[in-house]
Amino acid sequence: MRLRLVPQETNWDFFGRWKLWFGISGLMIVLAMVSFGARGLNYGIDFRGGTTIRTQSAEPVDVGAYRDAIAALGLGDVTITEVFDPNFAEDQNVAMVRIQAQDGQEAVTAQMIADVEGALQGVVPDINFVSVESVGPKVSGELIQTAVIAVVLAIAAVLFYIWLRFEWQFAVGAVLALVHDVALTIGVFSELNIRFDLAIIAALLTIVGYSLNDTVVVFDRVRENLRKYKLMPLKQLLNLSINETLSRTMMTSLTTLIALIALFVLGGDVIRGFVFAMIWGVIVGTYSSIFVASAILLRLDVKRDWSKQDPSAGTRFADVDA
Amino acid sequence: MLQFDLWKRVLIWGICALGLLLAMPNAFYTRVEAHNDAVTALERGSTAPGVQEQAGMWPSFLPSGLVNLGLDLRGGAHLLAEVQVADVYETRMQGMWPEIFAVLREERGQIGTIRLQRSAPDELRIRLNEKPDMVDEAAALVRGLARPVVSLTGAGSSDIEVTTEGADVIVALSEAERLATDDRTVQQSLEIIRRRIDEVGTREPTIQRQGSDRILIQVPGIGSASELKDIIGTTAQLTFQPVVTRTSNPDMPAGAGNELLPAEGNDPSSRASEEGVYYVLEKAPVVTGEELVDAQPSFDQNGRPAVSFRFNPGGARKFGDYTANNIGNPFAIVLDDAVISAPVIQSHIPGGSGIITGNFTVEESTNLAVLLRAGALPAGLNFLEERTIGPELGADSIAAGKIACIVAGVAVLFFMVASYGLFGIFANIALTINVALIFGMLSLIGGTLTLPGIAGIVLTIGMAVDANVLIFERIREELKTAKGPARAIELGYEKALSAIVDANITTFITALILYVMGSGPVRGFAITLGLGILTSVFTAIYVTRVIIVIWYSRKRPQKIEV
Numbered sequence: 001m002r003l004r005l006v007p008q009e010t011n012w013d014f015f016g017r018w019k020l021w022f023g024i025s026g027l028m029i030v031l032a033m034v035s036f037g038a039r040g041l042n043y044g045i046d047f048r049g050g051t052t053i054r055t056q057s058a059e060p061v062d063v064g065a066y067r068d069a070i071a072a073l074g075l076g077d078v079t080i081t082e083v084f085d086p087n088f089a090e091d092q093n094v095a096m097v098r099i100q101a102q103d104g105q106e107a108v109t110a111q112m113i114a115d116v117e118g119a120l121q122g123v124v125p126d127i128n129f130v131s132v133e134s135v136g137p138k139v140s141g142e143l144i145q146t147a148v149i150a151v152v153l154a155i156a157a158v159l160f161y162i163w164l165r166f167e168w169q170f171a172v173g174a175v176l177a178l179v180h181d182v183a184l185t186i187g188v189f190s191e192l193n194i195r196f197d198l199a200i201i202a203a204l205l206t207i208v209g210y211s212l213n214d215t216v217v218v219f220d221r222v223r224e225n226l227r228k229y230k231l232m233p234l235k236q237l238l239n240l241s242i243n244e245t246l247s248r249t250m251m252t253s254l255t256t257l258i259a260l261i262a263l264f265v266l267g268g269d270v271i272r273g274f275v276f277a278m279i280w281g282v283i284v285g286t287y288s289s290i291f292v293a294s295a296i297l298l299r300l301d302v303k304r305d306w307s308k309q310d311p312s313a314g315t316r317f318a319d320v321d322a
Numbered sequence: 323m324l325q326f327d328l329w330k331r332v333l334i335w336g337i338c339a340l341g342l343l344l345a346m347p348n349a350f351y352t353r354v355e356a357h358n359d360a361v362t363a364l365e366r367g368s369t370a371p372g373v374q375e376q377a378g379m380w381p382s383f384l385p386s387g388l389v390n391l392g393l394d395l396r397g398g399a400h401l402l403a404e405v406q407v408a409d410v411y412e413t414r415m416q417g418m419w420p421e422i423f424a425v426l427r428e429e430r431g432q433i434g435t436i437r438l439q440r441s442a443p444d445e446l447r448i449r450l451n452e453k454p455d456m457v458d459e460a461a462a463l464v465r466g467l468a469r470p471v472v473s474l475t476g477a478g479s480s481d482i483e484v485t486t487e488g489a490d491v492i493v494a495l496s497e498a499e500r501l502a503t504d505d506r507t508v509q510q511s512l513e514i515i516r517r518r519i520d521e522v523g524t525r526e527p528t529i530q531r532q533g534s535d536r537i538l539i540q541v542p543g544i545g546s547a548s549e550l551k552d553i554i555g556t557t558a559q560l561t562f563q564p565v566v567t568r569t570s571n572p573d574m575p576a577g578a579g580n581e582l583l584p585a586e587g588n589d590p591s592s593r594a595s596e597e598g599v600y601y602v603l604e605k606a607p608v609v610t611g612e613e614l615v616d617a618q619p620s621f622d623q624n625g626r627p628a629v630s631f632r633f634n635p636g637g638a639r640k641f642g643d644y645t646a647n648n649i650g651n652p653f654a655i656v657l658d659d660a661v662i663s664a665p666v667i668q669s670h671i672p673g674g675s676g677i678i679t680g681n682f683t684v685e686e687s688t689n690l691a692v693l694l695r696a697g698a699l700p701a702g703l704n705f706l707e708e709r710t711i712g713p714e715l716g717a718d719s720i721a722a723g724k725i726a727c728i729v730a731g732v733a734v735l736f737f738m739v740a741s742y743g744l745f746g747i748f749a750n751i752a753l754t755i756n757v758a759l760i761f762g763m764l765s766l767i768g769g770t771l772t773l774p775g776i777a778g779i780v781l782t783i784g785m786a787v788d789a790n791v792l793i794f795e796r797i798r799e800e801l802k803t804a805k806g807p808a809r810a811i812e813l814g815y816e817k818a819l820s821a822i823v824d825a826n827i828t829t830f831i832t833a834l835i836l837y838v839m840g841s842g843p844v845r846g847f848a849i850t851l852g853l854g855i856l857t858s859v860f861t862a863i864y865v866t867r868v869i870i871v872i873w874y875s876r877k878r879p880q881k882i883e884v
Contacts, residue, residue, distance in 0.1 A: 002740070002741060002743060002883075087718070087721075129712070130715040131710060131711045132547065133710070135707045138706055150836065161827065199774050199844060199847075201844070202774055206851065209829035209833065210829070213785070213829050214825075217792065217821045217825050221821070224817075248792055251741060251787075252785070252788040252791050255787050255791075258730065258784065259733070259780050259783050259784030260781065260784060262780070263780045266725045266729055267726040267776075267777070270715075275777060278777070278781065
């Protein structure tokens with residue numbers, strides 16, 4: 001017997017409560033933006049400049065002691081967090097130390113890093129510095145700029161491609177769905193205070209790609225059905241298209257999620273934030289391709305070619321195997 | 323109907339086989355890596371014992387291209403340096419002074435005596451002492467020295483800009499010449515950094531120019547970024563300059579054409595040899611490090627570490643002449659604006675070889691010799707970004723990534739079989755080939771695998787089945803309208819194609835943008851994602867199709883269940 005995620009034949013009405021869905025999406029976006037505005041993002045050093053040091057020791061991490069040791073150096077804002085991961089060995093205690101970019105310094109100072117390392121070694125003699133990363137404020141400013149350009153460029157390129165292959169209403173629907181996904185992802189990162197670095201931008205762009213993938217598959221079916229059933233009301237036609245592709249949408253989302261969850265659990269703490277963004281993106285992207293992209297398409301009332309009076313219009317299979 | 327030309331089948335299987343063959347070395351990573359290193363060593367003429375053996379560990383007829391591991395997986399150091407291009411302007415202007423001086427002195431009768439004034443480092447300010455009203459004539463004389471700019475964009479303009487201000491003639495480099503100089507400076511710095519890193523001999527360093535004045539340096543396997551900085555961050559500008567006087571006053575006015583430099587010991591980070599000692603030196607050097615042909619670590623007569631050097635013939639002559647004329651006077655050996663030592667010339671030194679003593683450790687003298695051999699950086703470096711990733715962190719990441727890949731793969735394989743039965747198995751064969759193809763292509767193009775890159779592969783595993791899911795779902799739909807299995811399969815492939823193409827092109831666009839805009843690990847992600855899209859479309863459309871066609875023509879089932 002085959003595993004079926006959704007029944008063989010579905011005929012669910014996805015647009016009966018479109019106001020409710022729009023309301024939920026709108027509210028979520030507002031919440032995301034409020035959170036972003038109020039709390040901002042927990043920018044990593046890629047975007048804010050500064051230094052992160054990843055330490056490892058056999059001794060358990062004592063955040064207080066670390067803080068005291070570094071505070072003596074007067075380096076301003078220092079964040080110390082212990083890192084937990086199921087993959088770590090018994091005697092593997094990891095902490096991340098983040099030091100803000102020092103005022104008035106364009107470049108990275110080796111002296112400061114050496115001082116911090118020395119101070120920590122004073123507290124924990126067997127401490128190991130597994131990775132040390134420093135980004136000067138000059139570069140971090142540029143990295144933000146490039147990241148924003150990359151996301152905007154990706155969305156613009158996609159808008160153009162869909163407009164080319166479909167019609168402008170489709171492009172608007174797809175892009176609004178994308179903006180929805182990106183906004184919600186940023187909102188989650190701000191709300192959960194997850195570190196936002198360059199890799200997350202990559203994840204955002206992947207979400208853009210994935211969400212589109214989903215949207216385009218639904219739109220492809222809409223396009224096909226528009227040619228097939230020329231007189232069917234748009235709402236019914238969109239519902240039909242979504243129902244027809246529902247099984248595939250679920251399958252793909254689920255296989256992708258399975259793979260991502262494996263990576264989330266087993267892939268180590270270094271890329272956990274990155275994988276989290278993608279998991280969230282897959283869920284939101286699947287939702288938005290149905291409840292945002294298609295719903296917008298319905299509102300925009302895609303132009304249909306009524307001028308050609310096709311005698312067989314409205315007949316099923318009119319276009320099959322012609 | 324379900325026909326496939328023979329040549330197409332051959333081509334499809336050929337591509338798969340080639341992909342597998344290219345991917346294979348990665349399964350024996352350490353062994354192949356040892357083999358590759360040994361082969362390189364043999365090419366360089368190494369005869370060390372065991373090298374031949376190591377080279378024989380992997381048959382030479384098999385491909386030996388490997389996926390490069392990124393810094394985040396292998397461990398190593400990453401630096402982004404900004405070349406202080408403006409440093410060169412000063413040197414250029416100083417080099418010009420003797421020439422300008424000669425021209426203006428010749429016309430002394432017309433413009434009177436001149437004197438060099440203190441000024442910004444990137445310009446020369448010459449005052450006419452006696453006839454301030456002749457300033458335009460003097461400027462015209464200096465302008466006569468201008469040369470055309472040698473560059474593509476700056477063609478037609480001259481290299482210096484001469485302006486006047488009161489009784490002063492101000493000479494500076496023109497905008498076009500600055501641009502041309504900047505470009506040369508960065509090129510030169512790049513070349514010298516490469517030479518220095520090669521001297522140390524690490525595997526596969528990446529040294530790239532980025533933007534107009536930046537250099538990206540990535541060296542796998544090195545212990546830390548500060549170690550790397552020691553090698554490439556030192557300018558190693560060596561000069562031999564005449565000593566005017568020696569002082570302990572750090573604010574002593576040096577006078578025009580001279581400069582005040584500290585003795586090496588004043589730098590708190592280095593050896594305290596001559597605390598509080600300063601030298602006033604003539605700015606124009608007798609000989610510079612550029613005229614060195616060789617430098618080796620050695621020891622002086624007292625057994626202390628030193629660096630012995632040899633000049634080229636031009637440098638040897640200048641050095642010989644100077645020492646012959648200045649017996650009994652001190653001269654200074656200056657490295658990066660600090661006086662290493664200021665010995666008194668005891669006798670004429672012909673032959674152009676000598677020895678630099680200072681309070682070196684053996685390690686320092688060895689490093690200095692490397693730096694002098696590779697040449698000086700034309701300008702200082704400012705480090706904007708540095709990252710050190712320990713090898714153990716990289717190894718942990720690889721191990722975690724491997725397990726995640728395997729678990730993700732097995733779960734997806736299982737899921738596909740549960741959902742599509744036999745067709746799911748077909749899709750799984752394609753998926754396996756797909757992953758092999760990604761590795762094969764990565765090895766072929768010498769792509770770099772980074773930690774986000776591994777995530778890209780896992781994501782591809784999840785999404786690669788998408789094209790097959792689209793096709794299989796479509797076949798199911800077509801089966802409902804009862805056209806017979808063969809027709810349903812054919813229609814399934816045909817009709818799913820537009821969705822597959824559109825969906826993958828849009829994802830590919832984002833991968834492309836990531837590649838262009840991203841750097842380092844993010845770029846690694848874009849590469850695996852992009853390759854994954856290409857290979858998954860190939861395997862879904864062609865490989866599963868060939869498998870299904872073969873299966874169908876053997877079994878000829880009356881009814882199929884997808």
